[in-house]
Amino acid sequence: MTTNLQPHPETDASAPVNALEVRGLVKHYPGVKALDGVDLVVRQNEVLGLAGENGAGKSTLLKALVGLVRPDAGEIWVRGEKVRLRSVVEAADHGIGMVFQEQSLVPNLTAAENIVLGSEGPGVRRGIYRWDTMRKLAQEQLDKIGSHIDPLARTDSLSFAERQMVEIAKVLRIEERTSHPPVIILDEPTSVLESKEIETLFSQVRRLREFASVVFVSHRLDEVLDVCDRVAVLRGGQSVGETPTAGAVPSDLHRLMIGSTGSDDHYHEGLSERSVADSEPRLVVKGMSGKTFRDVDLDVRAGEIVGIVGVHGSGREDVCRALFGAEPTLAGEVTLDGAKLDLSGTRAAVASGIGYVPAERKIEGMVGPMSVADNMTLTKQKSRCAGPMVVPQKQATLVDKWIERLSIRTPHRGTQIGRLSGGNQQKVVLARWLVAGDIRLLLLDHPTRGLDIGARSEVYRLMRELANSGVATVLLADSLEEAIGMSDRIIVMNDGRATKEVACPSGGKPTPLDLVKEMV
Amino acid sequence: MSTPVIADPASNPAAEPAVVKGGPTLGQRVTSFMPVIALVALLTALTIADPDFLTQRSLTAAVRTSAPLVVLAAGATLVVLCGGIDLSIAALCSLSTVLFAMWLPDMGGLTILAVIAAAGAIGAVQGLAHVLLRIPSFVVTLGGLSIFSAIALVISDAGPIRVVDRDSTKWLNLYVAGYVPMSFFVALLVVAVVSLILKLTPLESFVKAIGYSESAARLAGTPVDKVKVAAFTVSGACAGLAAVMLASRNFSGSPTMADNLLLPAVAAIVVGGTAITGGHGSLWRSLAGALVVTLLRVGLPIVGVPSAWEQILYGAIIVAAVALTLDRSKVAIIK
Numbered sequence: 084m085t086t087n088l089q090p091h092p093e094t095d096a097s098a099p100v101n102a103l104e105v106r107g108l109v110k111h112y113p114g115v116k117a118l119d120g121v122d123l124v125v126r127q128n129e130v131l132g133l134a135g136e137n138g139a140g141k142s143t144l145l146k147a148l149v150g151l152v153r154p155d156a157g158e159i160w161v162r163g164e165k166v167r168l169r170s171v172v173e174a175a176d177h178g179i180g181m182v183f184q185e186q187s188l189v190p191n192l193t194a195a196e197n198i199v200l201g202s203e204g205p206g207v208r209r210g211i212y213r214w215d216t217m218r219k220l221a222q223e224q225l226d227k228i229g230s231h232i233d234p235l236a237r238t239d240s241l242s243f244a245e246r247q248m249v250e251i252a253k254v255l256r257i258e259e260r261t262s263h264p265p266v267i268i269l270d271e272p273t274s275v276l277e278s279k280e281i282e283t284l285f286s287q288v289r290r291l292r293e294f295a296s297v298v299f300v301s302h303r304l305d306e307v308l309d310v311c312d313r314v315a316v317l318r319g320g321q322s323v324g325e326t327p328t329a330g331a332v333p334s335d336l337h338r339l340m341i342g343s344t345g346s347d348d349h350y351h352e353g354l355s356e357r358s359v360a361d362s363e364p365r366l367v368v369k370g371m372s373g374k375t376f377r378d379v380d381l382d383v384r385a386g387e388i389v390g391i392v393g394v395h396g397s398g399r400e401d402v403c404r405a406l407f408g409a410e411p412t413l414a415g416e417v418t419l420d421g422a423k424l425d426l427s428g429t430r431a432a433v434a435s436g437i438g439y440v441p442a443e444r445k446i447e448g449m450v451g452p453m454s455v456a457d458n459m460t461l462t463k464q465k466s467r468c469a470g471p472m473v474v475p476q477k478q479a480t481l482v483d484k485w486i487e488r489l490s491i492r493t494p495h496r497g498t499q500i501g502r503l504s505g506g507n508q509q510k511v512v513l514a515r516w517l518v519a520g521d522i523r524l525l526l527l528d529h530p531t532r533g534l535d536i537g538a539r540s541e542v543y544r545l546m547r548e549l550a551n552s553g554v555a556t557v558l559l560a561d562s563l564e565e566a567i568g569m570s571d572r573i574i575v576m577n578d579g580r581a582t583k584e585v586a587c588p589s590g591g592k593p594t595p596l597d598l599v600k601e602m603v
Numbered sequence: 604m605s606t607p608v609i610a611d612p613a614s615n616p617a618a619e620p621a622v623v624k625g626g627p628t629l630g631q632r633v634t635s636f637m638p639v640i641a642l643v644a645l646l647t648a649l650t651i652a653d654p655d656f657l658t659q660r661s662l663t664a665a666v667r668t669s670a671p672l673v674v675l676a677a678g679a680t681l682v683v684l685c686g687g688i689d690l691s692i693a694a695l696c697s698l699s700t701v702l703f704a705m706w707l708p709d710m711g712g713l714t715i716l717a718v719i720a721a722a723g724a725i726g727a728v729q730g731l732a733h734v735l736l737r738i739p740s741f742v743v744t745l746g747g748l749s750i751f752s753a754i755a756l757v758i759s760d761a762g763p764i765r766v767v768d769r770d771s772t773k774w775l776n777l778y779v780a781g782y783v784p785m786s787f788f789v790a791l792l793v794v795a796v797v798s799l800i801l802k803l804t805p806l807e808s809f810v811k812a813i814g815y816s817e818s819a820a821r822l823a824g825t826p827v828d829k830v831k832v833a834a835f836t837v838s839g840a841c842a843g844l845a846a847v848m849l850a851s852r853n854f855s856g857s858p859t860m861a862d863n864l865l866l867p868a869v870a871a872i873v874v875g876g877t878a879i880t881g882g883h884g885s886l887w888r889s890l891a892g893a894l895v896v897t898l899l900r901v902g903l904p905i906v907g908v909p910s911a912w913e914q915i916l917y918g919a920i921i922v923a924a925v926a927l928t929l930d931r932s933k934v935a936i937i938k
Contacts, residue, residue: 407822409821409822429821429822429823429824430824430826432824433824434824439822441822446816446818446819447816447818447819447822448819448822449819450811450812450815450816450819450820450823451815451816452811452815452882452883453808453811453812453815457808457811457812460808461808461812461820461823461825462823462824462825464805464808467805468804468805471803471804472803472804473802473803473804473805515823
């Protein structure tokens with residue numbers, strides 16, 4: 084610094100120019116202000132974390148940065164130059180690239196084809212693929228990130244983590260377009276990775292920092308603090324603060340994100356008011372076998388939350404689906420409140436008072452282009468009908484009641500569910516099972532996947548309230564901590580068998596390590 | 604995660620109501636009327652090209668011609684809304700004209716119902732094959748197309764069969780209110796009744812959920828298989844009704860009578876703006892689409908377009924009409 088007269092770093096000739104700067108970005112959607120004057124600075128060779136709850140505006144901001152969304156007002160500056168980004172290609176021309184949350188690779192092409200797809204350059208001559216050159220181009224990209232993936236491997240034969248490496252290699256192609264260091268945006272890169280794969284990704288991010296700037300978005304605050312140099316927090320479409328990661332703890336960020344001090348009782352154990360020990364078993368499973376599980380015994384009492392934990396391939400997801408009739412059962416006896424359960428299909432399960440929240444919310448949980456109201460009443464049609472007829476007024480009253488009761492944030496009951504944030508979508512999916520008031524057993528397959536802390540907390544509270552009202556719950560939790568925090572009892576599954584039952588009462592919870600020992 | 608939400612309730616729980624007003628925007632409303640707008644535009648263009656076109660006689664002729672196409676397209680629309688396709692409608696309709704002509708001497712007035720029921724049953728068999736054997740509807744109905752054509756040829760000895768008893772279908776050639784041909788009136792009735800049943804019952808939700816995302820519909824516990832079989836049944840029954848219309852107008856049944864209606868029916872569905880990928884659309888849209896297609900067929904020669912140009916214009920206008928009518932905000936991927 085040579086002078087105090089020009090305090091802004093971007094106008095100070097001696098200070099390094101910011102790789103990327105966003106000033107007062109505004110974006111309206113009908114009924115919704117997604118961005119409300121966001122400011123953001125990404126310095127050169129830094130990893131900037133971006134945190135915020137669902138609906139805070141992260142996605143919209145990222146889309147604006149890669150030209151997928153055109154802001155209504157505000158400016159984007161790249162290396163001290165004001166730019167207009169109207170497409171992904173224009174963003175790439177300015178050195179900005181994004182690794183998408185939902186992966187954007189074509190599964191039936193090779194890694195090499197995917198890496199050069201859209202920017203083949205010398206890989207194509209006179210319209211003909213030159214495989215040698217393509218492989219070499221792809222290899223160069225993979226070398227940049229020190230990956231050993233075979234460029235000629237078909238993408239769908241790669242693991243999820245490997246595919247992500249291919250995506251990063253692909254995004255780094257933007258270096259060909261600009262002489263400046265690129266800005267790489269990683270949107271929720273860890274949400275589907277195993278912990279070992281996450282470590283690999285992190286070392287990759289640190290390597291990227293040597294020659295690029297990185298914007299890293301994750302729901303997991305500990306990860307953000309681990310891998311980033313600095314974190315910026317968004318709330319309600321505005322920048323509400325930023326902090327260097329050195330010395331910061333997750334609760335600092337959490338406080339900024341939700342605008343108040345986070346509750347200590349994250350899993351709402353205080354809400355649990357029932358003693359379930361002496362209530363009748365509601366679901367009793369004896370010797371159930373299917374394609375991927377064998378001889379599973381399980382019982383869940385009314386008002387009880389039973390977690391099933393297990394590593395990938397333990398068969399717990401299939402047990403859950405089998406109980407809902409969505410997966411064939413080969414043997415075994417299942418009773419609900421003493422009556423034999425028909426496992427032949429999802430219709431029979433619904434008629435018995437069983438509800439299922441699938442892990443893949445966007446594909447299996449909801450019908451994106453249909454309205455909030457129609458999604459909510461999709462299963463329990465009787466709740467909006469008189470005889471065979473739909474009564475719109477009845478539906479409106481019912482849906483509005485549940486929108487209010489679950490504080491679902493939507494402009495209108497007629498809004499397409501796909502336009503809501505993940506947490507609100509999940510609440511609608513849950514409400515589907517509640518509107519008729521006849522739910523007896525709820526099967527929750529990763530109900531908080533992809534949700535932020537605030538939305539998770541609301542789902543937890545809802546689970547507690549349902550348990551208190553006597554609903555039996557089977558929970559496949561997103562993490563061991565969640566399983567421990569929410570469950571009254573935990574079943575450990577191993578290679579398709581239920582191998583261990585761990586009591587998990589409030590005040591006597593096992594540690595994650597106790598469970599891991601049983602899982603492997 | 605993706606899209607934004609109005610306000611953060613933690614910061615302001617009381618002031619922000621959970622629900623605010625907001626319906627479809629003006630643009631969205633206009634989009635949903637596009638098929639009608641396209642129809643009016645076409646009618647206007649034809650009238651400008653030849654002022655004599657807009658007479659009661661030619662309009663009456665046009666809507667009477669359109670009646671079988673409207674019925675065929677309406678039935679197949681249900682299958683398309685469920686995310687499938689029914690390629691067998693025209694062949695099944697041809698077969699039905701043969702059955703109609705053959706059964707008429709014995710069954711008299713009941714033949715109409717018998718043919719519709721038989722065609723509906725054949726549609727149901729295709730639906731069951733699609734659902735139970737898990738074969739794509741495209742393949743099942745492509746097979747059906749071939750099978751029904753062949754059966755029609757065999758039982759008719761590969762030639763037309765004269766309709767001997769004209770009394771039982773005479774009513775179809777009458778006029779409602781003096782101007783509207785009865786067959787077209789029946790076609791309107793079919794569209795109206797099926798649409799109303801969809802609208803007033805949970806069926807519309809089921810059909811749309813299945814069309815947009817069958818796995819989500821299944822996991823929500825909707826009767827996916829029953830609805831799909833029902834759609835194929837109605838599609839078959841509509842082919843039977845269209846056959847009655849054709850046979851009563853031509854005074855014969857023939858194994859190839861309706862074969863040239865398959866592509867116009869598909870064109871009518873897409874021109875109406877129903878997404879060929881399923882979920883989005885309606886029978887009303889297909890009605891408008893069928894009228895556009897018929898007006899082009901009937902109207903272009905009338906206004907004096909040379910026959911070579913007729914085909915070119917027909918193709919171009921169909922594509923242009925779809926460009927207008929498809930509501931892209933409801934269809935994620937255009938294939």
